[in-house]
Amino acid sequence: MRFTDWATRVMFISLMLAALSIVLLIGRGTQVENNTITSNTSKPEVTVWSQYPQAEFQSAKEPKQKSQGVLKSPVKTNQPVARYATTQAFAQYKPNYQIVSVDPSNYGERYTTDVNGTPLNNQPIIVLHETGYSASSAINFFQVTHTDENVQASYHALIKLDGTVVYLVPPDKRAFGAANSVFEGSEGLETVKTNPTLPPSVNNFAYHVSLETPPDSYDSGSQETHSGYTEAQYNSLAWLIAQSQVPEDRITTHKLVDRSSKKVDPINFDGNKLLDLLNIYRQVRPIYR
Secondary structure, three states: OHHHHHHEEEEHHHHHHHHHHHHHHHHHHHHHHHHHHHHHHOOOOOOOOOOOOOOOOOOOOHHHHHHHOOOOOOOOOOOOOOEEEOOOHHHOOOEEEEEEEOOOHHHHEOOOOOOOEEEEOOEEEEEEEOOOOHHHHHHHHHOOOOOOOOOOOOOOOOOOOOEEEEEEOOOEEEEOOOEOOOOOEEEEEOOOOOOOOOOOOHHHHEEEEEEEEOOOHHOOOOOOOOOOHHHHHHHHHHHHOOOOOOOOHEEHHHHHOOOOOOOOOOOOHHHHHHHHHHHHHHHEOOOOO
Protein backbone atom coordinates (compact mmCIF):
# COMPACT_ATOMS: atom_id res chain seq x y z
CA MET A 1 0.00 0.00 0.00
CA ARG A 2 1.36 3.37 -0.95
CA PHE A 3 1.89 6.00 1.74
CA THR A 4 -0.63 8.34 0.12
CA ASP A 5 -3.37 5.67 0.22
CA TRP A 6 -2.66 4.87 3.87
CA ALA A 7 -2.71 8.56 4.82
CA THR A 8 -6.01 9.03 3.00
CA ARG A 9 -7.62 6.15 4.92
CA VAL A 10 -6.35 7.43 8.26
CA MET A 11 -7.73 10.90 7.49
CA PHE A 12 -11.11 9.43 6.46
CA ILE A 13 -11.39 7.38 9.68
CA SER A 14 -10.48 10.44 11.76
CA LEU A 15 -13.17 12.50 10.07
CA MET A 16 -15.75 9.78 10.72
CA LEU A 17 -14.84 9.61 14.42
CA ALA A 18 -15.02 13.41 14.70
CA ALA A 19 -18.45 13.47 13.05
CA LEU A 20 -19.71 10.73 15.37
CA SER A 21 -18.51 12.66 18.43
CA ILE A 22 -20.31 15.80 17.26
CA VAL A 23 -23.55 13.85 16.73
CA LEU A 24 -23.32 12.36 20.23
CA LEU A 25 -22.72 15.78 21.81
CA ILE A 26 -25.68 17.30 19.95
CA GLY A 27 -27.93 14.42 21.03
CA ARG A 28 -26.91 14.79 24.67
CA GLY A 29 -27.53 18.52 24.57
CA THR A 30 -30.98 17.97 23.09
CA GLN A 31 -31.81 15.46 25.85
CA VAL A 32 -30.78 17.92 28.56
CA GLU A 33 -32.86 20.64 26.91
CA ASN A 34 -35.89 18.36 26.68
CA ASN A 35 -35.55 17.37 30.34
CA THR A 36 -35.42 21.03 31.34
CA ILE A 37 -38.54 21.82 29.35
CA THR A 38 -40.39 18.89 30.89
CA SER A 39 -39.43 20.01 34.38
CA ASN A 40 -40.50 23.61 33.82
CA THR A 41 -43.84 22.72 32.27
CA SER A 42 -44.93 20.14 34.85
CA LYS A 43 -48.02 20.79 36.96
CA PRO A 44 -47.43 23.14 39.91
CA GLU A 45 -47.48 21.57 43.34
CA VAL A 46 -50.70 22.00 45.28
CA THR A 47 -50.47 23.45 48.75
CA VAL A 48 -51.65 20.88 51.25
CA TRP A 49 -54.40 22.08 53.60
CA SER A 50 -52.41 21.15 56.67
CA GLN A 51 -53.94 23.90 58.77
CA TYR A 52 -57.19 21.96 58.85
CA PRO A 53 -57.83 18.99 61.13
CA GLN A 54 -56.16 15.88 59.76
CA ALA A 55 -57.36 12.33 60.29
CA GLU A 56 -55.85 10.84 63.43
CA PHE A 57 -56.22 7.06 63.58
CA GLN A 58 -55.27 6.62 67.22
CA SER A 59 -57.98 4.10 68.00
CA ALA A 60 -57.13 1.77 65.12
CA LYS A 61 -55.77 -1.67 65.91
CA GLU A 62 -53.75 -1.50 62.70
CA PRO A 63 -53.36 2.25 62.11
CA LYS A 64 -50.83 1.96 59.29
CA GLN A 65 -53.22 -0.10 57.20
CA LYS A 66 -56.23 2.04 58.06
CA SER A 67 -54.55 5.35 57.25
CA GLN A 68 -53.75 4.45 53.67
CA GLY A 69 -57.05 5.93 52.47
CA VAL A 70 -57.66 9.16 50.60
CA LEU A 71 -57.84 11.40 53.63
CA LYS A 72 -54.32 12.81 53.48
CA SER A 73 -52.73 14.60 50.57
CA PRO A 74 -49.31 13.23 49.56
CA VAL A 75 -48.04 16.75 48.87
CA LYS A 76 -45.86 18.15 51.64
CA THR A 77 -45.03 21.61 50.30
CA ASN A 78 -45.64 25.07 51.73
CA GLN A 79 -46.24 23.81 55.24
CA PRO A 80 -47.13 26.68 57.62
CA VAL A 81 -45.24 27.17 60.85
CA ALA A 82 -47.20 25.40 63.59
CA ARG A 83 -48.67 27.77 66.15
CA TYR A 84 -50.36 25.09 68.23
CA ALA A 85 -49.11 21.80 69.62
CA THR A 86 -51.25 18.95 70.91
CA THR A 87 -50.93 17.92 74.55
CA GLN A 88 -50.61 14.71 76.52
CA ALA A 89 -54.37 14.82 77.12
CA PHE A 90 -54.86 14.80 73.36
CA ALA A 91 -52.64 11.72 73.04
CA GLN A 92 -54.56 9.90 75.76
CA TYR A 93 -58.01 10.59 74.31
CA LYS A 94 -58.73 8.00 71.64
CA PRO A 95 -62.20 8.28 70.10
CA ASN A 96 -63.55 5.63 67.80
CA TYR A 97 -63.61 6.59 64.15
CA GLN A 98 -65.06 5.62 60.79
CA ILE A 99 -64.04 6.47 57.23
CA VAL A 100 -67.02 6.91 54.93
CA SER A 101 -66.89 7.69 51.21
CA VAL A 102 -68.99 10.58 49.88
CA ASP A 103 -70.38 10.73 46.36
CA PRO A 104 -68.13 12.99 44.22
CA SER A 105 -71.12 15.15 43.26
CA ASN A 106 -71.30 16.39 46.85
CA TYR A 107 -67.83 17.92 47.15
CA GLY A 108 -65.18 19.50 44.93
CA GLU A 109 -61.72 21.01 44.67
CA ARG A 110 -60.62 24.11 46.55
CA TYR A 111 -60.14 27.00 44.12
CA THR A 112 -57.04 29.19 43.94
CA THR A 113 -58.93 32.00 42.19
CA ASP A 114 -62.53 33.23 42.24
CA VAL A 115 -64.87 33.56 39.25
CA ASN A 116 -63.13 36.78 38.23
CA GLY A 117 -59.67 35.22 38.32
CA THR A 118 -58.66 37.02 41.51
CA PRO A 119 -56.16 34.97 43.57
CA LEU A 120 -57.54 33.67 46.87
CA ASN A 121 -55.60 33.70 50.14
CA ASN A 122 -58.28 33.33 52.82
CA GLN A 123 -57.07 31.76 56.03
CA PRO A 124 -58.96 28.61 57.10
CA ILE A 125 -62.07 28.70 59.28
CA ILE A 126 -63.97 25.89 61.01
CA VAL A 127 -67.75 25.90 60.71
CA LEU A 128 -69.80 23.91 63.22
CA HIS A 129 -73.10 22.27 62.24
CA GLU A 130 -75.60 19.70 63.43
CA THR A 131 -77.19 16.97 61.35
CA GLY A 132 -80.86 17.72 62.11
CA TYR A 133 -81.59 14.01 62.22
CA SER A 134 -79.47 10.90 62.77
CA ALA A 135 -75.88 10.60 61.65
CA SER A 136 -76.82 7.69 59.39
CA SER A 137 -79.46 9.76 57.59
CA ALA A 138 -76.90 12.48 56.85
CA ILE A 139 -74.32 9.97 55.65
CA ASN A 140 -76.88 8.27 53.40
CA PHE A 141 -77.70 11.63 51.82
CA PHE A 142 -74.04 12.40 51.13
CA GLN A 143 -73.60 9.03 49.41
CA VAL A 144 -76.36 9.71 46.88
CA THR A 145 -75.49 11.39 43.56
CA HIS A 146 -77.07 14.85 43.28
CA THR A 147 -77.03 16.63 39.94
CA ASP A 148 -78.82 19.71 41.28
CA GLU A 149 -76.18 22.10 42.64
CA ASN A 150 -78.72 23.52 45.08
CA VAL A 151 -79.10 20.09 46.70
CA GLN A 152 -75.46 18.97 46.86
CA ALA A 153 -74.16 18.92 50.45
CA SER A 154 -71.49 17.41 52.67
CA TYR A 155 -69.30 17.87 55.75
CA HIS A 156 -65.64 17.13 56.19
CA ALA A 157 -66.36 15.27 59.43
CA LEU A 158 -69.28 14.25 61.61
CA ILE A 159 -69.34 13.37 65.30
CA LYS A 160 -71.89 10.84 66.53
CA LEU A 161 -73.64 10.93 69.90
CA ASP A 162 -71.17 8.42 71.33
CA GLY A 163 -68.21 10.57 70.23
CA THR A 164 -67.28 8.51 67.16
CA VAL A 165 -65.54 10.68 64.57
CA VAL A 166 -66.74 10.00 61.03
CA TYR A 167 -64.32 11.23 58.36
CA LEU A 168 -66.21 12.14 55.19
CA VAL A 169 -64.52 14.61 52.84
CA PRO A 170 -60.71 14.98 52.87
CA PRO A 171 -59.60 18.32 54.37
CA ASP A 172 -57.91 19.47 51.17
CA LYS A 173 -61.23 19.21 49.30
CA ARG A 174 -64.14 21.67 49.35
CA ALA A 175 -67.15 20.29 51.22
CA PHE A 176 -70.53 21.84 50.42
CA GLY A 177 -71.51 22.74 53.98
CA ALA A 178 -72.69 26.35 53.73
CA ALA A 179 -74.32 27.72 50.59
CA ASN A 180 -75.06 31.45 50.87
CA SER A 181 -72.58 32.40 53.59
CA VAL A 182 -70.12 35.05 54.84
CA PHE A 183 -67.56 34.93 57.64
CA GLU A 184 -67.16 38.12 59.65
CA GLY A 185 -63.73 38.12 61.28
CA SER A 186 -60.96 40.50 62.30
CA GLU A 187 -60.11 41.08 58.63
CA GLY A 188 -63.68 42.06 57.78
CA LEU A 189 -66.22 40.15 55.69
CA GLU A 190 -64.88 37.07 53.92
CA THR A 191 -66.63 35.05 51.25
CA VAL A 192 -65.74 33.59 47.86
CA LYS A 193 -67.77 33.31 44.68
CA THR A 194 -66.63 30.27 42.72
CA ASN A 195 -69.82 29.58 40.77
CA PRO A 196 -71.37 32.36 38.63
CA THR A 197 -74.87 30.91 39.11
CA LEU A 198 -74.74 30.53 42.92
CA PRO A 199 -74.27 33.00 45.82
CA PRO A 200 -70.79 33.36 47.30
CA SER A 201 -69.93 31.18 50.27
CA VAL A 202 -67.23 30.29 52.80
CA ASN A 203 -66.87 26.74 51.50
CA ASN A 204 -63.60 27.40 49.69
CA PHE A 205 -61.73 28.14 52.95
CA ALA A 206 -63.92 26.30 55.48
CA TYR A 207 -63.61 22.98 57.27
CA HIS A 208 -67.14 21.76 58.04
CA VAL A 209 -67.77 19.51 61.04
CA SER A 210 -71.19 18.49 62.29
CA LEU A 211 -72.58 17.10 65.53
CA GLU A 212 -75.27 14.42 65.43
CA THR A 213 -78.57 15.87 66.65
CA PRO A 214 -80.06 14.16 69.75
CA PRO A 215 -83.15 11.99 69.08
CA ASP A 216 -85.51 14.15 71.15
CA SER A 217 -85.34 16.75 68.37
CA TYR A 218 -86.38 14.47 65.51
CA ASP A 219 -90.13 14.72 66.14
CA SER A 220 -90.09 18.03 67.93
CA GLY A 221 -92.45 20.75 66.77
CA SER A 222 -89.62 23.27 67.03
CA GLN A 223 -86.27 22.96 65.29
CA GLU A 224 -84.69 25.56 67.56
CA THR A 225 -84.34 23.56 70.75
CA HIS A 226 -83.29 20.13 71.97
CA SER A 227 -81.52 18.50 74.91
CA GLY A 228 -78.03 19.37 73.68
CA TYR A 229 -74.93 17.38 72.81
CA THR A 230 -73.17 14.68 74.78
CA GLU A 231 -69.92 15.04 76.69
CA ALA A 232 -68.38 12.56 74.28
CA GLN A 233 -69.30 14.81 71.35
CA TYR A 234 -67.73 17.89 72.93
CA ASN A 235 -64.56 15.97 73.72
CA SER A 236 -64.25 14.49 70.24
CA LEU A 237 -64.98 17.86 68.64
CA ALA A 238 -62.27 19.58 70.70
CA TRP A 239 -59.89 16.69 69.98
CA LEU A 240 -60.53 17.00 66.25
CA ILE A 241 -60.05 20.77 66.16
CA ALA A 242 -56.91 20.46 68.29
CA GLN A 243 -55.24 18.83 65.30
CA SER A 244 -55.62 22.03 63.29
CA GLN A 245 -53.81 25.35 63.25
CA VAL A 246 -57.10 27.28 63.10
CA PRO A 247 -57.24 29.92 65.89
CA GLU A 248 -60.22 30.25 68.21
CA ASP A 249 -61.45 33.47 66.58
CA ARG A 250 -61.87 31.62 63.27
CA ILE A 251 -64.10 28.89 64.71
CA THR A 252 -67.71 29.75 63.95
CA THR A 253 -71.17 28.22 63.43
CA HIS A 254 -73.47 27.63 60.49
CA LYS A 255 -75.94 30.08 62.02
CA LEU A 256 -73.38 32.88 62.16
CA VAL A 257 -72.09 32.51 58.59
CA ASP A 258 -75.49 31.87 56.98
CA ARG A 259 -77.01 34.65 54.87
CA SER A 260 -80.25 32.88 53.98
CA SER A 261 -81.70 33.48 57.47
CA LYS A 262 -82.75 29.82 57.56
CA LYS A 263 -79.92 28.08 59.39
CA VAL A 264 -79.93 27.93 63.19
CA ASP A 265 -77.43 25.16 63.87
CA PRO A 266 -75.82 24.02 66.03
CA ILE A 267 -78.68 24.50 68.50
CA ASN A 268 -77.97 24.84 72.24
CA PHE A 269 -74.25 24.72 71.57
CA ASP A 270 -71.95 25.52 74.51
CA GLY A 271 -69.07 27.45 72.96
CA ASN A 272 -67.30 28.00 76.28
CA LYS A 273 -67.22 24.26 76.95
CA LEU A 274 -65.64 23.67 73.55
CA LEU A 275 -62.95 26.31 74.12
CA ASP A 276 -62.14 24.96 77.59
CA LEU A 277 -61.66 21.46 76.17
CA LEU A 278 -59.74 22.79 73.20
CA ASN A 279 -57.25 24.43 75.55
CA ILE A 280 -56.79 21.05 77.23
CA TYR A 281 -56.08 19.24 73.97
CA ARG A 282 -53.81 21.84 72.40
CA GLN A 283 -51.64 24.71 73.57
CA VAL A 284 -49.82 27.59 71.93
CA ARG A 285 -46.36 26.39 71.00
CA PRO A 286 -43.70 28.30 72.99
CA ILE A 287 -41.26 30.44 71.01
CA TYR A 288 -37.64 30.32 72.17
CA ARG A 289 -35.37 33.24 71.37
